[in-house]
Amino acid sequence: KILLAHGAHREGKRTDAVMEKWRGYGLGQFIHWGLYAIPGGEWNGKQYNGAAEWIRSWNGIPNATYDSLIYKFNPTAFDATAWAKSAKQMGARYVTFTTKHHDGFCMWPSKYSKYTVAASPYKKDIVKAVVDAYDKEGIDVILYFSVMDWSHPDWRYEIKTKEDSVAFERFKKFTRNQLIELLTNYPKAKGLWFDGTWDKSWVKQAAFADDLETEMRKLRPGLIIGSRFRADENGKRHFDSNGVLMGDYEQGWERKIPNKIEEVHGNDWDCVMTVPENQWGYNKAWNGHIKSANELLEMTAKCVSLGGNFVLNFGPQGDGAIRQEELNLATKIGDWMKLNQEAIYNCGYAGYEKQDWGYFTKKTGSDQVYMVVFNVPVSGALRLKMPAKTKISKAYMLADREEKILPEEINSNEYFLKLKKKDHQEPFVIVLETGKNAENKESIYEKAKT
Numbered sequence: 084k085i086l087l088a089h090g091a092h093r094e095g096k097r098t099d100a101v102m103e104k105w106r107g108y109g110l111g112q113f114i115h116w117g118l119y120a121i122p123g124g125e126w127n128g129k130q131y132n133g134a135a136e137w138i139r140s141w142n143g144i145p146n147a148t149y150d151s152l153i154y155k156f157n158p159t160a161f162d163a164t165a166w167a168k169s170a171k172q173m174g175a176r177y178v179t180f181t182t183k184h185h186d187g188f189c190m191w192p193s194k195y196s197k198y199t200v201a202a203s204p205y206k207k208d209i210v211k212a213v214v215d216a217y218d219k220e221g222i223d224v225i226l227y228f229s230v231m232d233w234s235h236p237d238w239r240y241e242i243k244t245k246e247d248s249v250a251f252e253r254f255k256k257f258t259r260n261q262l263i264e265l266l267t268n269y270p271k272a273k274g275l276w277f278d279g280t281w282d283k284s285w286v287k288q289a290a291f292a293d294d295l296e297t298e299m300r301k302l303r304p305g306l307i308i309g310s311r312f313r314a315d316e317n318g319k320r321h322f323d324s325n326g327v328l329m330g331d332y333e334q335g336w337e338r339k340i341p342n343k344i345e346e347v348h349g350n351d352w353d354c355v356m357t358v359p360e361n362q363w364g365y366n367k368a369w370n371g372h373i374k375s376a377n378e379l380l381e382m383t384a385k386c387v388s389l390g391g392n393f394v395l396n397f398g399p400q401g402d403g404a405i406r407q408e409e410l411n412l413a414t415k416i417g418d419w420m421k422l423n424q425e426a427i428y429n430c431g432y433a434g435y436e437k438q439d440w441g442y443f444t445k446k447t448g449s450d451q452v453y454m455v456v457f458n459v460p461v462s463g464a465l466r467l468k469m470p471a472k473t474k475i476s477k478a479y480m481l482a483d484r485e486e487k488i489l490p491e492e493i494n495s496n497e498y499f500l501k502l503k504k505k506d507h508q509e510p511f512v513i514v515l516e517t518g519k520n521a522e523n524k525e526s527i528y529e530k531a532k533t
């Protein structure tokens with residue numbers, strides 16, 4: 084092990100109650116909302132073909148023109164309670180909200196910047212409205228914060244000159260001030276979700292960022308910070324020079340999901356996902372593949388089956404209303420979650436091998452195992468491979484506990500589960516009550532001699 088002053092300060096999962104709760108969330112909501120929602124991915128009739136929340140970086144709109152959008156920001160349809168209720172019915176148990184994206188516009192009246200909601204026609208504190216509304220619905224709030232701030236005169240991508248260094252020292256103070264301000268103004272926030280931390284300028288600040296993380300954790304005990312916040316003194320990010328995860332959970336699963344348990348290295352993690360291929364802020368034209376509710380439910384089950392959470396992104400419009408397509412997805416997901424949330428909440432990796440019909444999840448702290456089924460074979464019977472010495476004492480449909488399923492043992496530790504209904508249009512859950520084989524009865528199936 085290399086001796087590190089600014090590497091990971093803890094190895095292995097956090098065991099405190101706040102993190103235990105985070106681990107069991109299962110499903111979350113991301114919200115990207117800011118000035119970029121006003122152009123919605125186009126300007127002067129031309130489409131920006133990047134991610135809509137990056138439009139300020141496009142040469143199709145001058146920076147000053149973009150920044151003057153502050154005078155147009157007056158979201159009359161913004162209703163944080165409506166957002167929170169929609170998230171509640173969807174079954175989200177936490178929300179990550181953009182306080183400041185790369186453009187630098189602050190959705191709270193920061194004392195350290197003029198470029199905030201306070202200077203817009205809207206005037207009011209949007210972060211406070213969101214924190215209070217979601218908290219009232221019992222949904223925990225995580226605050227997204229971009230270190231990279233394109234509008235700040237002291238932001239640098241890298242430190243090349245003495246002037247850069249003097250400017251960036253001011254930028255570091257500004258960043259610390261805003262973070263302490265956020266933690267002080269919104270004490271109900273459970274965590275910070277950092278972004279915009281990959282540039283050389285910030286990667287070089289191992290000591291500063293380490294001290295800042297320590298200061299924030301002291302100010303807000305239990306605070307949850309992911310692996311994207313800071314680099315170690317060798318510039319290593321997410322995992323320090325000894326390969327140990329930085330922060331409390333792995334924050335690299337952005338628009339991608341692990342396929343096997345080995346990829347998560349025994350850490351906590353969540354996956355943040357867009358509905359289109361790559362749009363976080365509101366984009367008028369939703370081009371390309373738009374994920375369906377069933378696809379998003381499969382991603383949710385896949386994440387939970389590998390011990391993580393799935394966080395689905397919404398990009399409200401410039402007027403503050405959530406677009407109908409996203410509301411429809413929230414409703415469909417919520418309808419399914421109402422029936423099947425037991426297989427998602429406070430569940431994790433079951434330790435069984437992946438099977439064709441879908442995903443195993445296991446209730447944390449119990450032997451209860453769930454089969455979240457997406458693929459029913461043409462035979463109508465699910466082939467189930469269990470680990471040796473694990474017997475199935477009961478199997479039934481979660482949505483209709485009276486519908487018992489009799490496993491037919493077809494080989495050692497292999498069963499057919501015959502389904503009453505074959506044409507399922509939606510994923511469904513089978514509950515398996517398992518136990519260790521009391522007797523180690525030899526299976527009636529003889530292995531072939533080859």
Ligand SMILES: Cc1ccc([C@@H]2N[C@@H](C)[C@@H](O)[C@H]2O)cc1
Nearest residue numbers: 115134136137278279337355363
């Ligand atoms: C290359 C790249 C940089 C930043 C991002 C930001 N991270 C996501 C969570 C969004 O905020 C996106 O703008 C995406 C891709």
